[in-house]
Amino acid sequence: xxxxxxxxxxxxxxxxxxxxxxxxxxxxxxxxxxxxxxxxxxxxxxxxxxxxxxxxxxxxxxxxxxxxxxxxxxxxxxxxxxxxxxxxxxxxxxxxxxxxxxxxxxxxxxxxxxxxxxxxxxxxxxxxxxxxxxxxxxxxxxxxxxxxxxxxxxxxxxxxxxxxxxxxxxxxxxxxxxxxxxxxxxxxxxxxxxxxxxxxxxx
Numbered sequence: 139x140x141x142x143x144x145x146x147x148x149x150x151x152x153x154x155x156x157x158x159x160x161x162x163x164x165x166x167x168x169x170x171x172x173x174x175x176x177x178x179x180x181x182x183x184x185x186x187x188x189x190x191x192x193x194x195x196x197x198x199x200x201x202x203x204x205x206x207x208x209x210x211x212x213x214x215x216x217x218x219x220x221x222x223x224x225x226x227x228x229x230x231x232x233x234x235x236x237x238x239x240x241x242x243x244x245x246x247x248x249x250x251x252x253x254x255x256x257x258x259x260x261x262x263x264x265x266x267x268x269x270x271x272x273x274x275x276x277x278x279x280x281x282x283x284x285x286x287x288x289x290x291x292x293x294x295x296x297x298x299x300x301x302x303x304x305x306x307x308x309x310x311x312x313x314x315x316x317x318x319x320x321x322x323x324x325x326x327x328x329x330x331x332x333x334x335x336x337x338x339x340x341x
Contacts, residue, residue: 154214160186160222171209178209188224196221266315283316292316 152172158165165185169178179190195203197212197220245253266276282288292313299311 152210154216154218156214156216156218156220158182158185158220158222160224164219169209169214171212171214173209174205175203175207175209176205178203179205182222186222186224187226188222189227192224192227194223196223279312279315282312289316 152170154169154171156167156169158167167181167185176190179193179195182188182193182195183190190205197203197214197218201212203209203212203220266279268276292309295309295313297306297310299307299314301307301310
């Protein structure tokens with residue numbers, strides 16, 4: 139009686155008991171042809187641990203079941219054998235925690251430049267350190283470096299950036315920063331002495 143009831147229910151739902159041949163295994167599985175093929179693939183994943191996008195399912199004759207396949211269009215009956223090809227994912231794959239994860243913040247300026255050179259063919263340009271919020275002032279100092287007349291006058295200036303008189307100290311700092319900046323290589327940075335001096339004076 140129970141078999142008869144199950145048979146009637148399966149006919150209504152269009153549920154079939156099929157065999158899934160996977161390698162040397164024959165796995166019993168139910169197929170509801172009223173459901174999408176993706177539902178059937180999810181059943182197979184639960185049974186075999188083969189990711190749905192890695193599953194290759196074939197009927198006799200070579201017809202394959204894709205995500206878009208209409209299950210009602212397939213010639214599936216009780217006892218039908220389906221072929222399955224796929225490799226299960228390793229759910230217990232161990233992560234090597236002995237290796238340190240390196241982020242961009244861990245790299246030196248030279249290492250960053252090397253990576254950028256490898257990926258884009260361009261090196262990080264030279265520049266001045268940002269002292270927290272001095273990027274705009276750094277830009278101004280670098281622009282002044284391009285003014286030839288100013289650069290020539292700065293070279294002849296004899297004052298020191300340690301001079302207690304602020305005007306002399308700032309001019310000397312601008313000169314020293316300019317000279318230091320001139321000798322930078324592509325990926326190097328230097329401290330903007332002008333910004334450092336002005337920040338110290340402000341304190």
